[in-house]
Amino acid sequence: MQHVDERRLEEDVEYRFRYVAEYLGFGEEDERAIREAAPLTVPLVPKLVDAIYEVFHRYDATWRHFLARQQGKADFGASLERRLGELTPDHAMVKTRKHSLGRYFVRLMTAPYDAAMIQYMDAMGRIHKAENHRSRLDVPVVHMNAFMGQVADATFALVRGLGLDPDREHALIRAYSKVYWLQNDLVSRHYLRLAES
Secondary structure, eight states, X not given: OOOOOHHHHHHOHHHHHHHHHHHHTOOHHHHHHHHHHHHHHGGGHHHHHHHHHHHHTTOHHHHGGGXXXXXXXXXXXXXXXHHHHHOOXXXXXXXXXXXXXXHHHHHHHHSOOXXXXXXXXXXXHHHTSGGGSSSXXXXXXXHHHHHHHHHXXXXXXXXXXXXXXXXXHHHXXXXXXXXXXXXXXXXXXXXXXXXXX
């Protein structure tokens, strides 16, 4: 039986990532499946980002996080409704965030899952929780969980539309499924750490 240092899981993000990756069976074959499909998937990133932002825009609870000076848990009242109406999908702030999400997907599709990638993925959770970061962005965990589920579903739909042979399609969907579970763990750890303190 392999020993797992549970304390280290909470303190060492790379150790945590490697443990969860091994537990899920995420390895070189998965990385290879993702990278080999990149010439097909990377050009579709703008479509993927648009699909995700279309859902963000449906709900005031998610769209409010794209306001330039989000006030955390403050009561916005009517001014929030007015400001949300002014924040259109083609607003410069939204375009900037869409560009960032696109870069994130390209990196997931092309980069090795090494120490730098683990830190990058961990930062995704950290930057969305105000107590962990200098920004005023404070996205509730329910929205982050919904986002990760939507990202997975949208990615799987993208993969199914590539016209790959069934074995390659299955391998790619499994690889992305593992990546998104790894990402969700790295997001959740920042919320759980605060809840436990």
